Amino acid sequence: MKRMLLVAMLLIFPFVNLNAESMIWKVEKGSEVVYIGGTVHLLRKSDYPLPEEFLTAFTNADILVLETDIGELKSPEVQQKIMAGATYPSGEGLDQILSKEAYDALAEYCQQNGLPVAAMNQFKPSLVSLTILGLELQKLGLSMEFGMDTYFYQRAVGEGKDLLYIETIDEQIAYILAMGEGQESEYMLKSLSDLHKMPEELEDMIQYWKTGDDDKMGNLLLAGVREDHPEIYESLFKERNERWLPEIEALFLTEEDELVLVGAGHLVGEDGIIDMLKERGYSVEKFE
Numbered sequence: 699m700k701r702m703l704l705v706a707m708l709l710i711f712p713f714v715n716l717n718a719e720s721m722i723w724k725v726e727k728g729s730e731v732v733y734i735g736g737t738v739h740l741l742r743k744s745d746y747p748l749p750e751e752f753l754t755a756f757t758n759a760d761i762l763v764l765e766t767d768i769g770e771l772k773s774p775e776v777q778q779k780i781m782a783g784a785t786y787p788s789g790e791g792l793d794q795i796l797s798k799e800a801y802d803a804l805a806e807y808c809q810q811n812g813l814p815v816a817a818m819n820q821f822k823p824s825l826v827s828l829t830i831l832g833l834e835l836q837k838l839g840l841s842m843e844f845g846m847d848t849y850f851y852q853r854a855v856g857e858g859k860d861l862l863y864i865e866t867i868d869e870q871i872a873y874i875l876a877m878g879e880g881q882e883s884e885y886m887l888k889s890l891s892d893l894h895k896m897p898e899e900l901e902d903m904i905q906y907w908k909t910g911d912d913d914k915m916g917n918l919l920l921a922g923v924r925e926d927h928p929e930i931y932e933s934l935f936k937e938r939n940e941r942w943l944p945e946i947e948a949l950f951l952t953e954e955d956e957l958v959l960v961g962a963g964h965l966v967g968e969d970g971i972i973d974m975l976k977e978r979g980y981s982v983e984k985f986e
Contacts, residue, residue: 720749720910721962724985725975730950733759733985734971736915736962737846738907742839748846749908751985759957762854763862763949766870768847769855776867783875784825791819792826792882800883803890824877827889834893838900850959864945864960865938873934881929888926907962910984916966936969943974 722735733755738745747753756762770776786795793801804826808815811833818826835841842848854861878885899918906915924931942964949956965972976982 720751720985721907721912721915721965722749722751722755722910722985723965723972723982724755726981727950730952731758731955732946732949733955733957734946734965734975735957735959736907736965737959738904739845739847739961740835740840740842741844741846742841743844744839745844745904748849752846752850755957755985756850756853758955759859760954761860761862761952761956762850763864763946763956763958764847764851765960766863766865766867767861768851770867771870776871780825780871780874783871784822786820786822792821792823793819795882796823796886797883800886803887807890807893822875822878823882823886823889824875824879827878827886828874830889830893834896838897840900847959850957860954862956864942864958873938876933877930881927885927912966912972915962916970919963920967935963935967939964939969939971939974943971946971946975947978 720735722733725732725734735752735755786792792804796804804818805815807813807830808818818829821829851861853859903915903918905911906918920931920935923935942960946958949958960971964970967973972982
């Protein structure tokens, strides 16, 4: 069964088995410990409380390591930079870039949801697809306000816990804006066609994440993207994981214990960070 591109991009994961494992690992090298957890970037209020293993790891850790600086990401300056990078120059637009089939599909979605398609015309497919995704997730009650990254970031700031980041804001923006480049029509059509499957697959994802089912999570998040959009899989997952690995390994050289929180799609699967660490000889086990 092919899986949804939009869900994989989102990495969102209400049923909780309180006796099951969670998607968090304790990684050791000698006496050094790093906790590595897969996050859900957007959640619902009803998805709380979070699994106890995440809360315990946060308490045990001296430093919280996130993908990027969430506080800076929300700043007006960064939002303006994203908008500028995702806007076509004057005289260009989606009506010229997309095929007739793709543009008509976008126009139909906009009409059904009370949106003027003209308002989308100047923006690149990457931003349009994320805007549509945000609207659909809002209907399902999901919000970044309840996302795990936001929760732990706010706790770290409030408790004075040190923060580190794996990527810069500019690196994250570049990945976002590159989605669908060179295959704009196919990317838009796939994004729109995935929407009807989103509610059911989100429920599956939440369950797999809560119960720590790595294999099912990997298949749900990554199999379809790897098959249908290999260039996105390479750039957003495989290549980034390879770049992140040295950053994570460097944490074992410090005296402090760290909690690393990244999107769950980066940890599972054959190209995931957890398997990479195992192959390099680290002691890796689910944290309970």
